[in-house]
Amino acid sequence: MNEFMQAAIDEAQKGLAEGGIPIGSVLVHDGKILGRGHNRRVQQGSAILHGEMDALENAGRQPASVYREATLYTTLSPCAMCSGAILLYGIKHVVIGENVTFMGEEKLLKSRDVRLEVLHNETCQNMMRRFIAEQPKLWNEDIGC
Numbered sequence: 001m002n003e004f005m006q007a008a009i010d011e012a013q014k015g016l017a018e019g020g021i022p023i024g025s026v027l028v029h030d031g032k033i034l035g036r037g038h039n040r041r042v043q044q045g046s047a048i049l050h051g052e053m054d055a056l057e058n059a060g061r062q063p064a065s066v067y068r069e070a071t072l073y074t075t076l077s078p079c080a081m082c083s084g085a086i087l088l089y090g091i092k093h094v095v096i097g098e099n100v101t102f103m104g105e106e107k108l109l110k111s112r113d114v115r116l117e118v119l120h121n122e123t124c125q126n127m128m129r130r131f132i133a134e135q136p137k138l139w140n141e142d143i144g145c
Contacts, residue, residue: 002119004028005097008073009123011038011051018043021135021142022127023051025074027059027091029066035059041142050142051075052082056089067091075124077104079143087112097124101132102143 004026011024015038023039037054040046049057052074062070067089075097078086083105086094094109095117106116132139 002073002095004033004071004073005075005095005119005121007033007036008051008075008097009121009127011036011055012075012124012127015039015043015051016127016131021138022131023074023076025051025055025072027055027070027072029062029070034062034066034070039142042138048081050079050082052078053085056085062089064090071095073097075121076128077102077106077118078109079104080108083109086114093117095119097121098128100125101128 007026008024012022016022020042021039026036027034035055035058037051037058039051040049040054052072070091071093072086072091073095077096077099093115097119098121099118109116
């Protein structure tokens with residue numbers, strides 16, 4: 001498995017161990033992780049700390065050229081909020097662990113020339129299936145249902 005997707009999975013598992021939602025992400029530029037994060041809405045009482053948002057925040061402020069050349073790895077298809085951040089910062093490549101348990105705004109991203117790779121990763125799928133079955137109320141809250 002790609003080391004960067006594994007880092008995103010590690011972040012998701014960390015979030016789950018903290019009592020949160022198992023979604024992780026890393027922002028990579030030039031073969032190095034600039035920022036890593038996981039969904040921390042529960043842990044921080046946050047309205048916006050999805051995995052991708054946390055990774056972007058932890059990467060710190062970057063020049064536009066870095067975002068354009070970066071790849072965002074995420075364990076789950078990005079929601080509308082996270083897709084908006086991807087577009088805002090001009091990230092052109094997103095690697096998605098899975099999009100079976102949740103299909104985010106992939107059509108929007110593709111329409112704006114973001115290259116998507118969906119890995120159909122079983123670890124990501126199983127982690128989300130298990131979480132959704134065990135915590136449906138929390139999942140629905142997180143995704144805005």
